[in-house]
Amino acid sequence: MPRPHRHHHDEPVVQSVTTVPESLAQEQAGRIRRYLVTMGIRTACFILAVLTATRGAPWWLWGSLAVAAILLPYVAVVLANAVRPRAPGSSAPVTPRGDGPEQITR
Structure with missing residues (x-):
């Protein structure tokens, strides 16, 4: 884990989005x-459930497809409404380098 940079009291603290x-x-x-x-x-x-049932496929095959067709709308809605928790952004102070343009002072 990186150590936070220490800054001197006369240097401004600049936040950086990490x-x-x-x-x-x-x-x-x-x-x-x-x-x-x-x-x-x-x-x-x-x-596929309708096709396999009408063509004489085994009951377990068309039955499994029919059960999946019945249950998948519930799964789709639950997945669509599942909002991931927003991870808090972290920031750390960064010591500005002197090779950029002059900083605006107050």
């Missing part, structure tokens, strides 16, 4: 993507 949480738009896009993928799998399970 971790930035995922943006709200990116998080929502990811949840929408997971929902659509899950519902696509549900649709495929439903169609």
Whole structure:
């Protein structure tokens, strides 16, 4: 774990962002993507359940597909509403280097 930099009393403390949480738009896009993928799998399970049942496939095969088609909407909604806890951003003081432009003083 890095040690925080110590600064002298005459130097200003400059905060530096070291971790930035995922943006709200990116998080929502990811949840929408997971929902659509899950519902696509549900649709495929439903169609396959109907096809396998009408073509005389074993009951356990079409039954498993039908159960998946029934349960996947619940899973899709739970995953879509599961918001990850926002990790607090951390910051640490950074001693400014003297090779940049002049700092504005008060």
